Amino acid sequence: xxxxxxxxxxxTLSEEAFLTIxxxxxxxxxxxxxxxxxxxGEGLQLLLKATKADDxxxxxxxxxxxxxxxxxxxxxxxxxxxxxxxxYFCALSLKDTGRRALTFGSGTRLQVQP
Amino acid sequence: ETGVTxxxxxxxxxxxxxxxxxxxxxxxxxAMYWYKQSAKKPLELMFVYNFKEQTExxxxxxxxxxxxxxxxxxxxxxxxxxxEDSALYLCASSQEIVYEQYFGPGTRLxxx
Numbered sequence: 001x002x003x004x005x006x007x008x009x010x011x012t013l014s015e016e017a018f019l020t021i022x023x024x025x026x027x028x029x030x031x032x033x034x035x036x037x038x039x040x041g042e043g044l045q046l047l048l049k050a051t052k053a054d055d056x057x058x059x060x061x062x063x064x065x066x067x068x069x070x071x072x073x074x075x076x077x078x079x080x081x082x083x084x085x086x087x088y089f090c091a092l093s094l095k096d097t098g099r100r101a102l103t104f105g106s107g108t109r110l111q112v113q114p
Numbered sequence: 115e116t117g118v119t120x121x122x123x124x125x126x127x128x129x130x131x132x133x134x135x136x137x138x139x140x141x142x143x144x145a146m147y148w149y150k151q152s153a154k155k156p157l158e159l160m161f162v163y164n165f166k167e168q169t170e171x172x173x174x175x176x177x178x179x180x181x182x183x184x185x186x187x188x189x190x191x192x193x194x195x196x197x198e199d200s201a202l203y204l205c206a207s208s209q210e211i212v213y214e215q216y217f218g219p220g221t222r223l224x225x226x
C-alpha cells in the first residue's frame with residue numbers, strides 16, 4: 001500500500017535557523033508529492049507540490065525536491081521565522097481508480113522561538 | 115467569497131442531539147472530502163464524493179451521515195455522537211479525485 005513517513009516532532013528552532021523536515025514515501029506507482037501546512041486554529045493549506053522526479057516545489061521560501069531514487073521529499077527553508085510555527089504534513093497522491101486521492105503523513109510540529 | 119468555507123466553526127452538542135456540518139466550495143471542483151483530525155492522531159479520511167457520488171466510506175460509524183446534493187455543497191449529519199467523536203472536522207475539495215486538495219478552516223466539535 002501507499003504510505004508517508006515524517007520525522008517525529010516537535011522541531012524547535014531559533015529564528016533564522018535552517019529547517020529540514022524529512023519525508024519519505026512508499027507507493028505502488030509514480031505519485032505526486034505535496035507539503036501542506038496547518039497554522040493554529042486553521043485548516044490545511046497547500047504549501048508546495050512536485051509531480052515528477054527531480055521537480056522542485058517552492059513557495060514562501062520553502063523548497064522540496066522530488067527524489068525518486070531515495071523516495072524522499074524533504075522540506076527545507078533557509079531562515080525560519082516565528083510566523084512559520086505550524087504543523088507540516090507531507091502527502092502523496094496516486095492515480096488509483098476508486099481510491100483516495102491523498103495519503104498523509106502524521107505531521108511534524110515546528111516551533112520557532114524568537 | 116472564495117475557497118472552501120465551513121459552518122459552524124465551533125459546535126458543542128450533547129450525545130442525544132442532532133446537528134449538521136456544512137461545507138461549500140467556490141472553486142468549481144468536482145470532488146469533495148470529509149476528514150477527522152483528533153489530537154495526536156493522523157488525519158483520518160472519512161468520506162469521498164466525486165461528481166456527487168460517494169466513492170469512499172472508510173468504515174465510518176453510521177452516526178455520521180454525509181450528504182452531497184451538488185458538487186459545491188457537502189454536509190455531515192451527526193446524531194447520537196460519543197465523546198470520542200470530539201475533533202476538528204475538515205472539508206476539502208479538488209478539481210478531480212487525483213489532484214491537490216484545498217481545505218476549509220474546519221469545524222471544532224465538542225461532544226458533551
